[in-house]
Amino acid sequence: MALRVLVLYGSVRTARQGIRVARFITAKLAERGYDATLVDPVDYALPMLDRMYKEYPKGEAPPPMEELAEMIRGADAFVIVSGEYNHSIPPALSNLLDHFLEEWFFRPSGIVCYSAGMFGGVRAAMQLRAMLSELGMPSIPSLQPVPRVGQAFAEDGTPTDEAWHGRVKKFIDELEWYAEALQAQRAKGLPY
Known part of the structure; x- marks a missing residue:
């Protein structure tokens, strides 16, 4: 059975460049035979966090939140595509992640x-590591930074440098290893 991977994109800005990276990584995951789905916060228009999904009575969460919760529960792994806003995590990404909790666990x-710029968003990535771990979906050791994002990919996600195809291989190999290991452990039961 193919691994189910959600690619969570973190920007809602009008002139966003990172959507190109999200499209590229989603396509690369699909090439591996994964069931890869791009989750764009623009498509779900979640409100600023007031109530988490778990705080709604069963079946009473807004439809976009119910749809996302179902997708998250069905995933084997997540790829977070994040820009760097003021050396930190984009607010739209934080908002998307914070609406859920237990749904993320053990993946x-x-x-x-x-x-x-030339640093490829790594300062935001360091903060994301702590946040993702707290949400129960610890990040794999490898990062995939993309410097000068506006020059790296076309609008449809096609890389301007063919070397990107090779650059993501180790990252995807490692994600697959962790996804399969945690998938096998979830099948045995959860630790609580």
Whole structure:
């Protein structure tokens, strides 16, 4: 059975560049035979966090939140595609992640970070590691930084440098290893 991977994108800005990276990584996961789905916060328009999904009576959460909860529960792994806003995590990404909790548990995450500059968003990635761990989806050791994002990919996610195909291989290999290991452990039962 193919691994189910959600690619969680973190920007709602009008002129966002990172959506190109999200499209690229989603396509690379699909090439591996994974059931890869891009989750774009623009498509779900979650409100600023007031009540978490778990705080609604069963079946009474807003439809976009119910849909996301179902997708998250069905996933084997997550890839977080995050820009760097003021050396930190984009607010739309934090908002998306914070609406859920138990739904994330016992699945690995991989961080693809980007920025307009040469550091590729790694400062946001370091903060994301702590947040993702607290949410129960610890990140794999490898990062996939993308410097100068506006020059790295076309609008449809096609890389401007073919070397990107090779660069993501180790990252995806590692995510697969962790996803399969945690999938096998979940099948045995949860630790509580």
